[in-house]
Amino acid sequence: MSMFSVFDISGSAMSAQSQRMNVTASNLANADSVAGPDGEAYRAKQVMFESQAASRRGVGGVGVREVVEDPAPLRREYRPEHPLADEQGYVSLPNVDPVAEMANMISASRSYQANVEVMNTNKQLMLKTLTLGEG
Amino acid sequence: MIDQLEASLNFSQQALSLRHERQKVLASNIANADTPGYKARDMDFGAELAKATRQGGAGAGGGLSLARTDGGHLAGQGMPSPRGELLYRVPDQPSLDGNTVDMDRERTAFADNSVRYQASLTLLNSRIQGLKKAMQPE
Numbered sequence: 531m532s533m534f535s536v537f538d539i540s541g542s543a544m545s546a547q548s549q550r551m552n553v554t555a556s557n558l559a560n561a562d563s564v565a566g567p568d569g570e571a572y573r574a575k576q577v578m579f580e581s582q583a584a585s586r587r588g589v590g591g592v593g594v595r596e597v598v599e600d601p602a603p604l605r606r607e608y609r610p611e612h613p614l615a616d617e618q619g620y621v622s623l624p625n626v627d628p629v630a631e632m633a634n635m636i637s638a639s640r641s642y643q644a645n646v647e648v649m650n651t652n653k654q655l656m657l658k659t660l661t662l663g664e665g
Numbered sequence: 666m667i668d669q670l671e672a673s674l675n676f677s678q679q680a681l682s683l684r685h686e687r688q689k690v691l692a693s694n695i696a697n698a699d700t701p702g703y704k705a706r707d708m709d710f711g712a713e714l715a716k717a718t719r720q721g722g723a724g725a726g727g728g729l730s731l732a733r734t735d736g737g738h739l740a741g742q743g744m745p746s747p748r749g750e751l752l753y754r755v756p757d758q759p760s761l762d763g764n765t766v767d768m769d770r771e772r773t774a775f776a777d778n779s780v781r782y783q784a785s786l787t788l789l790n791s792r793i794q795g796l797k798k799a800m801q802p803e
Contacts, residue, residue, distance in 0.1 A: 539696050540695075540696060543695070543696030543697070547699075578701075581700045581702075583693070589693040589751070591693065591697075592697050592699075592700050644772065645696060648691075648692050648695050651775070651779050652692070655688075655779060655782055655783065655786075658783065658786055659681075662786065663790065663793040663797075
C-alpha cells in the first residue's frame with residue numbers, strides 16, 4: 531500500500547534511532563566495567579545506519595546495518611592495588627567516551643522526535659483524506 | 666457526464682497525489698538524517714504538476730491508452746507512469762560523512778508541504794460539496 535508507506539519510512543527511522551539509543555545507554559552504563567564475560571574490559575559499540583531505499587527512485591527508510599565495536603585502545607590506568615591489575619600494575623578500563631556518548635544520545639533523541647512529528651502530521655493528513663467528500 | 670465530473674476533479678486529485686509523493690520524499694530525508702552518504706532529494710513541484718495535468722488533460726502520453734473503434738467510446742486511460750522526477754538538493758554545508766540532509770530545511774519543507782496538502786484537500790472537498798449540492802433535488 532503506497533498510501534501508508536510514509537508510516538513505514540518514519541517507523542523504520544524511529545526503530546533505528548531507538549536502537550542507537552540502546553547502544554548509547556549500554557555504553558554509558560558500562561563506562562566503568564573493567565571485566566566482561568570474556569574477562570576483558572567493555573568495548574564501546576556504535577551502530578551503523580544504512581539507507582533502505584529499495585526502489586529505483588531512491589526513497590526509503592533507514593535501518594541498522596550492524597553494531598560495530600569501537601577499535602580504539604582501552605584506557606589503561608596505574609592502580610597496583612586493584613585485583614585485576616596486570617604485572618606492571620595497570621588496569622584496562624573501557625574505551626567509552628562519556629562526552630561523545632552524551633552528544634550521541636541527544637542527537638538520537640532529537641532525530642527520534644523529528645520522526646514522531648512526521649508520523650503524527652501524516653496520520654492527521656491521512657485521517658482527513660479518509661473523510662474526503664463527507665459532511 | 667461522468668468524465669466531466671472527473672475533469673473537474675482532476676486537477677485537485679493530481680495535486681493531492683503529487684503532494685503525497687513529495688511528503689514521502691521529505692519523510693525519507695528526515696528518516697535518513699543520520700545515514701552516512703545519503704543524498705537529500707526533492708522534486709520541482711510546479712513542473713511535476715504541470716506535467717501531470719497535461720498528461721491527464723490530453724488523455725495521452727501517460728500510461729497505456731485504450732483503442733477506440735467507435736466515435737461514441739469513452740477515452741480510457743491506464744494509470745499514468747510513476748511521476749515525480751526526483752532531484753538532489755544542493756547542500757549549504759556538506760558534512761564529512763557525505764550526508765546532505767539539512768534538518769531545518771527538511772522540516773520547513775515538510776511543514777509547508779503538509780499545509781499545502783491540507784489546502785488541496787479542502788479545495789477538493791468544497792468542490793465535491795458544490796457538485797453534490799448542484800445534483801440535489803430541491
